[in-house]
Amino acid sequence: MTASPSPALPDQRLATGAVRLAARHAGHFSPETVQRLLADSYLRLAETAHVNTHLVVLAERLATERLNALAHTQAAGTGIPRVLFVCSHNAGRSQMAAALLGLRAGGRVVVSSAGTDPAAEVEPEVAQVLTEAGVALQDVYPKPLTDEVIQAADIVVTLGCGDACPVVPGRRYLDWPVADPDGVSVTAVRAIRDEIDAHITELLATLPGT
Known part of the structure; x- marks a missing residue:
């Protein structure tokens, strides 16, 4: 079976963050899931922060928060x-x-x-x-x-x-x-x-x- 292609990143500067997040969540989320969530976080922020030199950094922070929340939900909480x-x-x-x-x-x-x-x-x-x-x-x-x-x-x-x-x-x-x-x-x-x-x-x- 051919693996599904990774989702395209809207900004290639996100690639380093995608690798970092994928390594952090290895065994829990696939690299494709991580990259898709990171790309979505970037696009959501770009809708409001039209000119923001820190957009790539903020997208990774938002994606981190979303991945941690998703992991928490799937693990039925940490207390x-x-x-x-x-x-x-x-x-x-x-x-x-x-x-x-x-x-x-x-x-x-x-x-x-x-x-x-x-x-x-x-x-x-x-x-x-x-x-x-x-x-x-x-x-x-x-x-x-x-x-x-x-x-x-x-x-x-x-x-x-x-x-x-x-x-x-x-x-x-x-x-x-x-x-x-x-x-x-x-x-x-x-x-x-x-x-x-x-x-x-x-x-x-x-x-x-x-």
């Missing part, structure tokens, strides 16, 4: 809580929530964020107040909502995405009615960050092992 934050653009509230939970949980929670209609970049004021809180910004970028990440989540927290927010049976859902930081002063964004942080504290108290 570590997985929390997904969703808002419309993944440029403000959900980014702050994910970053703050990751900071507070210290590796005891797997955290993801995504947008139903992701923006091209995180809002500058949001990046500023996260830096002030001690968050490293290398993983803070708008991401599209994907099936792998939704299916892997134990808890889905929605922050203003309305009817576009995902609904998956068997998940714990929370909705945090937090103001949108888009277009407001950095002082107001700090207040929104602190409000989200209070919700994070409450959430951590309900998670096993945290």
Whole structure:
């Protein structure tokens, strides 16, 4: 039987990442699956980040997150809580929530964020107040909502995405009615960050092992 050809990469700079991810997931996912997911991640990000010199790097990061989520789902979980934050653009509230939970949980929670209609970049004021809180910004970028990440989540927290927010049976859902930081002063964004942080504290108290 002739092996099916590998899917074409939309950018040949992705080839090194494809090899790296295939080696990391050898024995679990085929190189073709890895390459297909990496190519799809690149194209999804390219739809919103029209001019982005880091697009190849971000595509590999997104593909890594999706592959890890898919592996988690297929292995029926690892016991570590997985929390997904969703808002419309993944440029403000959900980014702050994910970053703050990751900071507070210290590796005891797997955290993801995504947008139903992701923006091209995180809002500058949001990046500023996260830096002030001690968050490293290398993983803070708008991401599209994907099936792998939704299916892997134990808890889905929605922050203003309305009817576009995902609904998956068997998940714990929370909705945090937090103001949108888009277009407001950095002082107001700090207040929104602190409000989200209070919700994070409450959430951590309900998670096993945290």
